[in-house]
Amino acid sequence: MQRSSGPDGPRFVGRDAELRRVTEALRRRPALVLVEGEAGIGKSRLVREALAEVVPQGPRPLVAVCPPYREALTLGPIVDAARQAAPSGAEVAGLGLSALAGTLRPLFPEWADGLPPAPEPLADAGAARHRLIRAFAELLGRLGTGILVVEDVHWADEATLELLLFLAAQQPQPQMPPRRQVPPPPLPLSLMLTYRPEEVTADSLLLRLSSRVPTGAGISHARVDLGALAVADTAELVSSMLDDEQVSAAFAAFLHERTAGVPLVLEECVRLMRDRADIVRRDGEWVRRTLGEIAVPPTIRDAVTERVARLGADAQRVLLAAAVLGDPADERTLGAVGGLAGAESSVLAPVVAAAVSSALLSGLLVEDASGPGRIAFRHALAARAVYDRVPPAERRAAHRRAAALLETARPRRIGRLAHHFREAGETARWCEYTEQAADVALASGDHLTAVTLLHQLITEPLLPAEAVAPLVRKMPFLSFTGYARRAEAVAALRAVLETDRLGPRDRADVRGQLGRVLFSLGDYAAAAVELELAVPDLGEGTFVDAWAMTVLGLPWVGPWPATTHLRWLDRAQRFAAGAELAPHERMCLLVNRATALLELGEESGWALAEELGDDESTPQLAVERARAELNIGDAAMRWGRYTEARARLTRAVDVAGRQDLEMVRIMTLVTLLRLDYLTGAWQGLAERAEHWAGTADVPVCRLEALLVGAQLRLATTEGDGQLEELLRTIREDSERRGIIALWLESAAAHARLRLSAGDAEEALALTEDSVRLITGKSMWVWATETAPVRVAALTAVGRRTEAEQFVAAFEEGLRGRHAPAAQSALEECRALSAEGRGEFEAAAQAWGEVARAWSRLPRPHEEARAREAAERCVRAARGVWRGGRRGYGSRLSPRELEVVRLVRQGMTNRQIAVELSRSPSTVAAQLKSAMRKYGVTSRTALAVSVTQAGLD
Structure with missing residues (x-):
C-alpha cells in the first residue's frame, strides 16, 4: 500500500460567478469591491485569483493585511505595504509629491531625504487627520497604485478606515496633458476590501462603506458575499487535492x-x-x-491542532515563530524567533533548514507572494490555532525573541515592537514603544490614534504615577469627541490624582488636562471644579495656566457671581501681557476673553471682538479665527443682533470648511439651527434638527439640536407628555453639565408648556433656579426666554408685586447694554404687567410695541404671539375703549383672512400654524370665527363662500 505523496493545494472551484463580477468591476476603474464572508470561506483566494487575471494587463496592486490586534502605528498595515513599493527615499524623491506629503515624515523616517519638510502641526483633530489622509492618498497615487487591496478590514484601526472612506469618495477627475518635467497625475485608484461581517462592530466606519453604493460617475462597484460550497464543488475541491x-x-x-x-x-x-x-x-x-x-474534526482549530501534533518539535517551533510574527519572514528569522539552535549563525543552520522544510511540507506554511524566501501561514485561522495551543510561557518567550530581533532592524517597526513587548509581559518596554507610537501619531496629525495609545498608557495599572504626568501633557484634548473612551480616561486621570506621588506642578498638569477634557465635551460644571482645584498649583508660567484662568472667567463654569469671573479674566490678562506667547496662543486667550465678556453681558466685549481680525496665516491662527467667529456669532445671537450673528456664523462655516476644522463646522451648523428657529426660517428645520440630534457626538450639539426640535413642536402643536418628557431631559442634562444657555431655554420652554396647560405654579417652579442663576451672576442678557414666562406665571398666581419687582430688576440689569432680544423681552414683561393689572387699553398698546420690537429683530413667532395678545386686550377693553373701531363685526379680520387664504390652498391647521408662526389652537380659533361669520360648518364651504364673496 502506498500513501499519497501529500495533497496539493486545491483548485479554485465554485466561485466562477463571483470571480467574474470582481474582475469586471476592477477592469472598469476606479472600482470599489467588497468581499465579505466568514473565516475560511475563501476571501483571500478570491482576491489572489482576481489579481492574477487583472494585474498582468492592468494597474499595479498594493496589498495590505490588517493584523488580528489593534495596530499601534498610524495606518500601520498600509504603511508596511507602501514600504514594499518604495523602499528608499531616493525613489520617493522622484514621485513629484506636493508639500502636503511632508505630513508623512513621522510614518516613514527612512524616506527623510525624499519627502518635503514637515508642515506646521494643527491643533484641530479633524483637520490634522484629514491632512494626513490626503497626504497618504497622494502618495498612493504617485506610487502608481491602481488597486489597493486591504484584507481583514474588520480589524482595521480608525485611521485606516477613514483613509479607505476618503479614497472611496474621490471622484474621477479629467486629466490634463502634463507639462514638461511634471509627473503625470495619479491614476484612478480602485479599492478591494475583505472582511468578516460578523466581526464588524455596530459603530465601525466600515459600515459606511459596506452599506452604501458609490454614486459618482464612472465608479464601478461589486459586493460579493461568499457562501458555502455546494456538494458538487466540494467534490471538485477534494478531487483537486487527490491527483484529480x-x-x-x-x-x-x-x-x-x-x-x-x-x-x-x-x-x-x-x-x-x-x-x-x-x-x-x-x-x-x-x-x-x-x-x-x-x-x-468539528473545527479548523481541531484539525490544525491534530496535524501540528504529528510534526517534530523543531517544526512546531517554526510554526509558533510564524504565528508570533504574523508577517512573512525568512528562514533565519523564523529560526531565531522559534529559538532553534544555530539560528544566530550567518549561515543557515541545518536544523533550521530542516525544521522550516518540514513546516512547509505540512502545508500550513507557504512561500508568500510578497517576495522570494518569505514564508507565512497559508491561513490566519491556522496561525491562531497554532498560537493558542502553545503554553503562555513559550509564547511570551517567542515574543521576547521577536522583539529583540526587530529592535536591530531599520527602520524600527514601532507598532510591532509595542505589540511584542506587551505580549512578552515587559510592561516598561511596551510603554516605551507605545509612547513612541503616540509621538509618531501626534507628529503626523493622527490625534485619535495618539489619544488611544496615551489612554492605554495612562490606564495601565503597572505604570508608576510619576510617569503619567508627562503622558498627560501630550494628550491632544481636542480629539476627545465621540471616538474617545471618555469615561475611562476621566476615571484614569482622577485615579492618578488620588495618589500621593505627584508633585504640585505634575498634579496641576493632570488636573488641568482633566478640566480641558471635560470642558471640550461640554461638561462645564465638572471642568470648573477641576480647573479651580488646579489653580493653587499653577505657576503662571505657561499658556496652559492663562488658558485655565480665561476659562474660569466664562460664566458657564463655576457658581460664582459676575465679579468673580471678571477677576479671573483680569488675572489672565495681566499674565498674558508679560508672557512670551506664540501668536496663536495670544489669539486664543483674546477669543476666550471676548467670549467671556459678551456672555457676562459686558459691552466692552464687542470692542474686543472687533480687534480679533481675520488672520489665517498659520493653521493654528485659522483655528482661532474660526472659533472667534463661532463664539462671537453665538453671543450676537444671544444679544439679539441676528444680522451680525448670521454673518459671523456663516464666516465660521466658511473658515472651518476651508481649513478642515470639522468639529468647529459641526458646532456652527448646529448653532445656525437655533438662529433659524429664532428668526422664523422654519422650512426643513425640523428635519435638520433631527439629523444633528442623531449624529452629533459632542453633547452640547446634540442637546441644542434636540431643543430646537422640541421648541418647533411646542410652537406648532398643543404639546403632550412626550414633549414634556423631552424638555425635562434636555433641561436636566444641560443643568448637570453646566450648559447654561440650553438649561435656561429648555426650562423656559417647559415652563411655557405648563403655563399653557393652566399650571402656573409648576411654571414658577421650573423658572425658579433659572432666575436665581440670572440674578446671582447679573447676566440679564440671558433672561430673554425666561423673563416673560416668569412674569406671566407670577401674574397668574396673583404675585403681581413680585412680578413688578422682577421687571424693575430686569430693566436695571439691561441699562447701558444694546441687547435687542433682551430689550424686546423686557417690553413683553411690561405688557404682561399692564395686562395683569387690568389696564387693557394700555396693555393693548404695549403689546403692539412688543410686536414691533420683535419684528425688527426679526422674531416672527414672538411677534405673532404679541399681536394675538394685543387682540386679546382689545377684546377685553371693549366697552371702555376710547377711540378706534371696536372690532370687525361680520367681516373677516386681516389675521382670519390670512388663515382662510391658506385653507383655500389646501393647507392643514398645523401647516398654517407653521407658515404663519402661530399656535394650532390660535389657527383653529380664527378658522372657527371665520366659519361663524359666513354661517358655514366646513372648511370647503368656507372656501367656496370666500371665493364667491370675491375676497383674495
Whole structure:
C-alpha cells in the first residue's frame, strides 16, 4: 500500500460567478469591491485569483493585511505595504509629491531625504487627520497604485478606515496633458476590501462603506458575499487535492455535511485524513476507509491542532515563530524567533533548514507572494490555532525573541515592537514603544490614534504615577469627541490624582488636562471644579495656566457671581501681557476673553471682538479665527443682533470648511439651527434638527439640536407628555453639565408648556433656579426666554408685586447694554404687567410695541404671539375703549383672512400654524370665527363662500 505523496493545494472551484463580477468591476476603474464572508470561506483566494487575471494587463496592486490586534502605528498595515513599493527615499524623491506629503515624515523616517519638510502641526483633530489622509492618498497615487487591496478590514484601526472612506469618495477627475518635467497625475485608484461581517462592530466606519453604493460617475462597484460550497464543488475541491481522481458522491456529501462546505475546513480535513492514512492509494487507485470510521474534526482549530501534533518539535517551533510574527519572514528569522539552535549563525543552520522544510511540507506554511524566501501561514485561522495551543510561557518567550530581533532592524517597526513587548509581559518596554507610537501619531496629525495609545498608557495599572504626568501633557484634548473612551480616561486621570506621588506642578498638569477634557465635551460644571482645584498649583508660567484662568472667567463654569469671573479674566490678562506667547496662543486667550465678556453681558466685549481680525496665516491662527467667529456669532445671537450673528456664523462655516476644522463646522451648523428657529426660517428645520440630534457626538450639539426640535413642536402643536418628557431631559442634562444657555431655554420652554396647560405654579417652579442663576451672576442678557414666562406665571398666581419687582430688576440689569432680544423681552414683561393689572387699553398698546420690537429683530413667532395678545386686550377693553373701531363685526379680520387664504390652498391647521408662526389652537380659533361669520360648518364651504364673496 502506498500513501499519497501529500495533497496539493486545491483548485479554485465554485466561485466562477463571483470571480467574474470582481474582475469586471476592477477592469472598469476606479472600482470599489467588497468581499465579505466568514473565516475560511475563501476571501483571500478570491482576491489572489482576481489579481492574477487583472494585474498582468492592468494597474499595479498594493496589498495590505490588517493584523488580528489593534495596530499601534498610524495606518500601520498600509504603511508596511507602501514600504514594499518604495523602499528608499531616493525613489520617493522622484514621485513629484506636493508639500502636503511632508505630513508623512513621522510614518516613514527612512524616506527623510525624499519627502518635503514637515508642515506646521494643527491643533484641530479633524483637520490634522484629514491632512494626513490626503497626504497618504497622494502618495498612493504617485506610487502608481491602481488597486489597493486591504484584507481583514474588520480589524482595521480608525485611521485606516477613514483613509479607505476618503479614497472611496474621490471622484474621477479629467486629466490634463502634463507639462514638461511634471509627473503625470495619479491614476484612478480602485479599492478591494475583505472582511468578516460578523466581526464588524455596530459603530465601525466600515459600515459606511459596506452599506452604501458609490454614486459618482464612472465608479464601478461589486459586493460579493461568499457562501458555502455546494456538494458538487466540494467534490471538485477534494478531487483537486487527490491527483484529480474522481471522488464519490457519498464521500463528497459526507465531507460537505461535516465541514458545512467551508473551503478552509475542507482543505485542512483532507490534509489531516492523508496524515492519518484515512485516505490511501492502493494499486493506482484511492481507497478510503468506511465513512463511519473517519472522524472529521468539528473545527479548523481541531484539525490544525491534530496535524501540528504529528510534526517534530523543531517544526512546531517554526510554526509558533510564524504565528508570533504574523508577517512573512525568512528562514533565519523564523529560526531565531522559534529559538532553534544555530539560528544566530550567518549561515543557515541545518536544523533550521530542516525544521522550516518540514513546516512547509505540512502545508500550513507557504512561500508568500510578497517576495522570494518569505514564508507565512497559508491561513490566519491556522496561525491562531497554532498560537493558542502553545503554553503562555513559550509564547511570551517567542515574543521576547521577536522583539529583540526587530529592535536591530531599520527602520524600527514601532507598532510591532509595542505589540511584542506587551505580549512578552515587559510592561516598561511596551510603554516605551507605545509612547513612541503616540509621538509618531501626534507628529503626523493622527490625534485619535495618539489619544488611544496615551489612554492605554495612562490606564495601565503597572505604570508608576510619576510617569503619567508627562503622558498627560501630550494628550491632544481636542480629539476627545465621540471616538474617545471618555469615561475611562476621566476615571484614569482622577485615579492618578488620588495618589500621593505627584508633585504640585505634575498634579496641576493632570488636573488641568482633566478640566480641558471635560470642558471640550461640554461638561462645564465638572471642568470648573477641576480647573479651580488646579489653580493653587499653577505657576503662571505657561499658556496652559492663562488658558485655565480665561476659562474660569466664562460664566458657564463655576457658581460664582459676575465679579468673580471678571477677576479671573483680569488675572489672565495681566499674565498674558508679560508672557512670551506664540501668536496663536495670544489669539486664543483674546477669543476666550471676548467670549467671556459678551456672555457676562459686558459691552466692552464687542470692542474686543472687533480687534480679533481675520488672520489665517498659520493653521493654528485659522483655528482661532474660526472659533472667534463661532463664539462671537453665538453671543450676537444671544444679544439679539441676528444680522451680525448670521454673518459671523456663516464666516465660521466658511473658515472651518476651508481649513478642515470639522468639529468647529459641526458646532456652527448646529448653532445656525437655533438662529433659524429664532428668526422664523422654519422650512426643513425640523428635519435638520433631527439629523444633528442623531449624529452629533459632542453633547452640547446634540442637546441644542434636540431643543430646537422640541421648541418647533411646542410652537406648532398643543404639546403632550412626550414633549414634556423631552424638555425635562434636555433641561436636566444641560443643568448637570453646566450648559447654561440650553438649561435656561429648555426650562423656559417647559415652563411655557405648563403655563399653557393652566399650571402656573409648576411654571414658577421650573423658572425658579433659572432666575436665581440670572440674578446671582447679573447676566440679564440671558433672561430673554425666561423673563416673560416668569412674569406671566407670577401674574397668574396673583404675585403681581413680585412680578413688578422682577421687571424693575430686569430693566436695571439691561441699562447701558444694546441687547435687542433682551430689550424686546423686557417690553413683553411690561405688557404682561399692564395686562395683569387690568389696564387693557394700555396693555393693548404695549403689546403692539412688543410686536414691533420683535419684528425688527426679526422674531416672527414672538411677534405673532404679541399681536394675538394685543387682540386679546382689545377684546377685553371693549366697552371702555376710547377711540378706534371696536372690532370687525361680520367681516373677516386681516389675521382670519390670512388663515382662510391658506385653507383655500389646501393647507392643514398645523401647516398654517407653521407658515404663519402661530399656535394650532390660535389657527383653529380664527378658522372657527371665520366659519361663524359666513354661517358655514366646513372648511370647503368656507372656501367656496370666500371665493364667491370675491375676497383674495
